[in-house]
Amino acid sequence: MSHSESGIIGxxxxxxxxxxxxxxxxxxxxxxxxxxxxxxxxVLAGWWLVLVLTLxxxxxxxxxxxxxxxxx
Numbered sequence: 431m432s433h434s435e436s437g438i439i440g441x442x443x444x445x446x447x448x449x450x451x452x453x454x455x456x457x458x459x460x461x462x463x464x465x466x467x468x469x470x471x472x473v474l475a476g477w478w479l480v481l482v483l484t485l486x487x488x489x490x491x492x493x494x495x496x497x498x499x500x501x502x
Contacts, residue, residue: 452487456480 460476 453484
């Protein structure tokens with residue numbers, strides 16, 4: 431099975447389509463930190479990092495989709 435068939439690389443320009451996996455992994459790391467009773471500062475930093483990465487990925491995917499001629 432090639433990468434394009436598996437859904438990992440699905441765009442015409444070869445960009446990765448694993449945004450949901452990256453978000454899930456970031457949230458899982460934060461939950462593990464909560465389970466291990468990390469400090470509040472560590473957990474908040476993790477949540478902010480996941481939020482910022484999500485917004486960056488969302489911006490990239492929206493602009494690349496619009497560049498392909500897709501509309502909202």
